[in-house]
Amino acid sequence: MTTETRILRAEEWDHWYGRLELAFGGVADSDEERELWRGLTVPERSIGVWEGGSCVATSGSFAFRVSVPGGALVPAAGVTMVGVAPTHRRRGLLTGMMRRQLDDVRAWGEPLAVLCASEPAIYGRFGYGVATRHVNAEIDTARVRLALPEGTEEVSLRLVEPGDAQALAACEAVYARLVPGRPGMIERLPGWDRLGVLDPPGDREGASPLMCVLAERDGEVVGYARYAVRPGWDEAGPAGVARLRDLEALDPAAYAALWRYLLGLDLVSGLHSRGRPVDDAWQHLVSDTRRCQPRLRDGLYVRLVEVGEALAARAYQAPVDVVLEVEDAFCPWNAGRWRLTGDTKGAQCERTTDPADLALSVRELGSVYLGGVPLAGLAAAGLVREERQGALAEASVAFGWPVAPWLPHGF
Numbered sequence: 001m002t003t004e005t006r007i008l009r010a011e012e013w014d015h016w017y018g019r020l021e022l023a024f025g026g027v028a029d030s031d032e033e034r035e036l037w038r039g040l041t042v043p044e045r046s047i048g049v050w051e052g053g054s055c056v057a058t059s060g061s062f063a064f065r066v067s068v069p070g071g072a073l074v075p076a077a078g079v080t081m082v083g084v085a086p087t088h089r090r091r092g093l094l095t096g097m098m099r100r101q102l103d104d105v106r107a108w109g110e111p112l113a114v115l116c117a118s119e120p121a122i123y124g125r126f127g128y129g130v131a132t133r134h135v136n137a138e139i140d141t142a143r144v145r146l147a148l149p150e151g152t153e154e155v156s157l158r159l160v161e162p163g164d165a166q167a168l169a170a171c172e173a174v175y176a177r178l179v180p181g182r183p184g185m186i187e188r189l190p191g192w193d194r195l196g197v198l199d200p201p202g203d204r205e206g207a208s209p210l211m212c213v214l215a216e217r218d219g220e221v222v223g224y225a226r227y228a229v230r231p232g233w234d235e236a237g238p239a240g241v242a243r244l245r246d247l248e249a250l251d252p253a254a255y256a257a258l259w260r261y262l263l264g265l266d267l268v269s270g271l272h273s274r275g276r277p278v279d280d281a282w283q284h285l286v287s288d289t290r291r292c293q294p295r296l297r298d299g300l301y302v303r304l305v306e307v308g309e310a311l312a313a314r315a316y317q318a319p320v321d322v323v324l325e326v327e328d329a330f331c332p333w334n335a336g337r338w339r340l341t342g343d344t345k346g347a348q349c350e351r352t353t354d355p356a357d358l359a360l361s362v363r364e365l366g367s368v369y370l371g372g373v374p375l376a377g378l379a380a381a382g383l384v385r386e387e388r389q390g391a392l393a394e395a396s397v398a399f400g401w402p403v404a405p406w407l408p409h410g411f
């Protein structure tokens with residue numbers, strides 16, 4: 001039977017999304033979740049592969065702007081909702097959708113594509129590299145103490161309803177102020193604030209509804225944490241677990257006040273946090289990191305759709321003048337030599353015929369793009385070749401960044 005790949009029509013959304021759910025194992029989302037994603041889906045950026053009136057593959061993207069080193073917000077297609085029907089796997093449908101999507105993203109003038117992968121093995125072949133990692137932790141709150149920076153006592157805490165419009169707006173204002181300083185953070189588009197407070201009862205696994213605590217100083221909201229508590233008891237007594245959804249703060253005292261609150265919750269002996277930045281400050285405040293069991297996971301995958309434009313859009317933490325020989329089989333318009341010059345203030349990246357200093361694939365460029373993966377580490381793995389002695393060390397320093405890149409939420 002022949003297939004047709006085309007843009008989604010809004011009225012097809014229920015069928016299309018149902019097919020995505022099927023690709024993920026067939027469990028239907030809650031009504032609340034469904035309505036959220038229905039509202040966030042951009043039909044003209046979403047595609048389906050259709051066969052005999054039925055959708056057999058789905059894919060879409062959001063028109064994000066992602067924070068990059070130096071603070072610029074760069075247009076990036078946030079690739080999402082990728083699924084192929086179990087009956088149609090491994091015959092090239094994903095590859096066809098990736099082809100169409102990257103051509104579209106290029107035509108829309110977005111120099112980056114980004115995604116969260118369901119499995120790390122899928123997207124490297126299309127030029128996506130792991131650019132951010134995050135830390136999951138299980139903190140033994142009965143044993144771990146927190147050092148408190150000056151000013152912590154001046155911060156007051158207030159519990160609010162997470163979905164309350166005023167509280168939500170205050171949290172969003174804190175988030176917005178942090179975006180330019182942290183590569184990888186995504187500027188919030190209208191409607192995305194609801195993702196942070198999505199709380200379908202069926203997903204709580206015995207935990208309380210989501211709670212929100214605001215940190216305030218002189219009447220101004222300077223931070224927030226959203227969390228839920230799953231009560232529990234064992235032979236030794238209370239063994240509840242607090243699950244941290246997200247936490248943002250504008251200064252060290254507000255940050256510490258929120259962590260102290262979470263670590264001090266009564267009847268709770270564990271704080272489970274997921275998806276925190278690799279340089280999250282709690283790691284320097286706790287008395288015993290071993291009892292926090294930190295584990296690393298891959299976060300945001302980055303694909304440079306237009307190499308020259310993307311590299312020129314970020315800043316570099318040291319002066320750099322380097323010729324990159326880029327290999328890109330899937331988007332051949334990027335292949336060839338590029339001269340990158342730049343520093344902390346900005347950069348230029350142009351085509352050149354000069355000899356190469358470093359040779360690498362576009363996937364490795366995606367990995368180093370947000371400053372969190374050292375070029376030197378990729379070279380040690382044989383993934384970057386140094387053609388001019390000294391170029392690797394210079395470029396590796398320049399591509400780094402003092403703040404670890406971080407993706408605060410999935411999409």
Ligand SMILES: CC(=O)SCCNC(=O)CCNC(=O)[C@H](O)C(C)(C)COP(=O)(O)OP(=O)(O)OC[C@H]1O[C@@H](n2cnc3c(N)ncnc32)[C@H](O)[C@@H]1OP(=O)(O)O
Nearest residue numbers: 023080081082083084089090091092093094095115118121
């Ligand atoms: C951004 C997101 O939305 S992430 C969500 C991704 N979706 C899911 O995980 C849902 C469940 N999985 C699926 O729907 C499908 O298996 C998909 C989308 C992952 C792959 O779709 P397919 O149409 O089977 O992929 P396609 O046939 O184009 O495969 C291309 C290549 O990728 C490989 N590949 C595909 N899926 C996987 C995987 N999960 N792990 C490893 N390799 C994979 C194939 O073997 C093939 O390799 P080859 O070129 O060397 O032969």
